[in-house]
Amino acid sequence: MINVGVIGAGAIVRRGHLPALKDLPEVEVKAIADLNEDLVKNIAGEFQISNYFSDPLKIIEDPSIDLIDICTPSGTHCELIKHAAQQGKNIMVEKPLTTTIEDALEIYHTVVKAGVKLNVVQNWRYFPVVFQVKERIDKGYLGKIVGMQGAALTNFPAGWTRNKWLYHEGAALFDFAPHLIDLMLWLNGSDVKTVYALGGDITGGDMGFVNHTQIIMEFASGATATAIISWVTECFTFTVDVYGTGGNVALDVRNAHYYEMHGVQTPLDDIRKAAGKTIRVAKDVLNKNYFKGALLYFKPLIKDFIESIKENKEEPVPVRHGVMVTAVLCGAMESLKTKKHIELNFMS
Ligand SMILES: NC(=O)c1ccc[n+]([C@@H]2O[C@H](COP(=O)([O-])OP(=O)(O)OC[C@H]3O[C@@H](n4cnc5c(N)ncnc54)[C@H](O)[C@@H]3O)[C@@H](O)[C@H]2O)c1
The missing domain is CATH 3.30.360.10 (Dihydrodipicolinate Reductase; domain 2)
Structure with missing residues (x-):
């Protein structure tokens, strides 16, 4: 069982992360923190999370927590990642990794030095x-x-x-x-x-x-x-x-x-392309499966990240890639x- 502490209780946590985390049997959400006390209390109640705090360090410094899920405004990721890496925690962080190249490089060096796993949440892929x-x-x-x-x-x-x-x-x-x-x-x-x-x-x-x-x-x-x-x-x-x-x-x-x-493209190619898309869309509409957005894809991404931790493999979206995107x-x-x-x- 992987014990997760979530930092941030805003839009993406409520709509994406907590529904996915709660649906994964190999994960337990142990605690959640948000600077907004009322919000974190409400979200903890909604998702039945017994420990909630307004100070994220209470989660980062808790030895029973294995994985920190950072879902705060992008400009705040760097400080939280550094604290978590220094505590030896594996980290999942919302995109983008951060908002300056200096912060991205600092994150890169801190994570590599600490030897922890970090995965950027790029659910659209x-x-x-x-x-x-x-x-x-x-x-x-x-x-x-x-x-x-x-x-x-x-x-x-x-x-x-x-x-x-x-x-x-x-x-x-x-x-x-x-x-x-x-x-x-x-x-x-x-x-x-x-x-x-x-x-x-x-x-x-x-x-x-x-x-x-x-x-x-x-x-x-x-x-x-x-x-x-x-x-x-x-x-x-x-x-x-x-x-x-x-x-x-x-x-x-x-x-x-x-x-x-x-x-060389022929008119038949264009017909096939248009027909293929029409059939695809029609099937998805009839099966009530037409574009449900990217929120569905937190679950497979988190699953892959957990597997990379367990098997000590490269993360699905490793820190170096996050640095490149930020750059x-x-x-x-x-x-x-x-x-x-x-x-x-x-x-x-
Ligand atoms: N993957 C996606 O599809 C997707 C979609 C939207 C947002 N995001 C990303 O998710 C992150 C959060 O976005 P959001 O839309 O949920 O924002 P939000 O403003 O709705 O929520 C952010 C929450 O973080 C809290 N917070 C701020 N600083 C904090 C700190 N230091 N410690 C603890 N809590 C703190 C705020 O009080 C707020 O409740 C951003 O990085 C954003 O880019 C990703």
Whole structure:
């Protein structure tokens, strides 16, 4: 049995982490902490957690707890991770790992030195269709990846949390972009070398934070990619097109569909692609299984992380990968401010 202590009792804990943790027989949620005393009391009551605190150190320093689940605002992750690692705890942390490259590197060195396991919660890569595409790429069906084009588009997340921390200067860049950047980096399996970003506050400065941006990346492998992330579009889209020397894949996560192409495209390819997606969507609608969101995917991710702890294997989303994703986000932020392209050479 793995004893878990959860830090943070906000939106993602209530909607994602606690329903998943409570549904895993190999896990017991021993305690929860949140600076907001009323909130933590209510959530502990709702999920029948007997120990609740307003001080997260009460959990981090409890010797009976094996795994710390950090679900606080992204800018607070670093301090909590450092405390937990120094206490020898394994750590699960919400995306993004953190919000500055200095913090990311400090986390990396602390975690490696402490010899603990850390997994970043990147639940969007757990959609089954994403795993199918990853397998096709890893088996070499697309040849060498030379380009990617991703889109993570939604409307303003006004109903998510009442807390204002979400609207720090990076906002959408550090909120929705981590899912897309994680997925693109994971699918390609290469570090990013250079980042350039466009956009920012598309309302002309009225909002004062990044709500729409397009990131251009060059990978160490030589591949190039663009990722467009927005909080100001009406339609919800989460897609990644992957272009290789041996074929292309069009991945549409929301519609649980991918289409793989080889050779010169014919009209039949376009018909197959459209028909395949229509059939897929129709089946999912009829089976009441159409896009239920990414909250369903905390459970398999936590299961995989626990297995990596038990079997002393690499975590599903290890700290180094979390550092790389954070570096892309921070590089994009710097590029938006300086209008220059940013070299990411810190891990060498
Ligand atoms: N994986 C996903 O799909 C997903 C979705 C949304 C949010 N997130 C991530 O989850 C994290 C939390 O987001 P949220 O939407 O739940 O935010 P939230 O504002 O709803 O909740 C955060 C909670 O943390 C508490 N808190 C702040 N500092 C603390 C500290 N030092 N110790 C203990 N408690 C503290 C706050 O009181 C608040 O209740 C962020 O990193 C965010 O990026 C992930």
